[in-house]
Amino acid sequence: MEQGTRGELIARLVEAVGSVTVPHPLRVAIDGPPASGKTTLADELAAVLRARDRHVIRACVDYFLLPRERRYRRGRYSAEGCYSDAHDRAALCRVLLDPLGPGGDRRFRHAVFDGGTDTPLSLPVATAPEDAVLLFDGVFLLRPELVDRWDLRIFVSVPFERTVDRARERGAAASTAEVAEIERSWRDRYIPAQRLYFATARPTDHADIVVHNDQLQRPSWEVRAS
Secondary structure (H helix, E strand, O other), rough: EEOOOOOHHHHHHHHHHHHHOOOOEEEEEOOOOOOOOOHHHHHHHHHHHHOOOOOOOEHHHOOOOOOHHHOOOOOOOOHHHHHHHOOOOHHHHHHHHHOOOOOOOEEEOOEEOOOOOOOOOOOOOOOOOEEEEEEEEEOOOOOOOOOHHHOOOEEEEHHHHHHHHHHHHHHHOHHHHHHHHHHHHHHHHHHHHHHHHHHHHHHHHHHHHEEOOOOOOOOOEEEEEO
């Protein structure tokens, strides 16, 4: 276990990205519970890699949602529904992970669905350079259907209770009713779904690097594989 500053963590992750050699774009998963800091970490890493002239593709699982009717078919607060019904994993593999992977043509789309409007997106196809880096953040990325499609696996770990606190902080300007909705969503849907994920997929067992992100400015990390 190592501990250091935020900058030292990002430098270590840049080193990890540079240590992986593949004959296609490098596909990096940045997994972890909601409000663990995945997106911020991915954005920080992307900024440093781009400053070093690495071509970065940023994408997020939130743009691979299934329609609301399918996401909530088991109920709005169903943990099983959150784990099994929220994301279009087939589309994620078809339009992004497989084209960027071994034998792929590198022609990809980084998003297929707008959750805000609950409608599909029709983005133009782009072509990735052979040495591009895909930084993809989201939940449940190391589940059995996806785990082998990543070339580097990062898991951002935060105690579940701390994620509830962060969700409240994000909703600081929300009404009392909205705060109650946030707390119920976390306690009835998101956290139980993460417990289900840990019990069935054991994501940290498959991670190359586990980042302990409860102290944002003094994170610690474990390198589990070369």
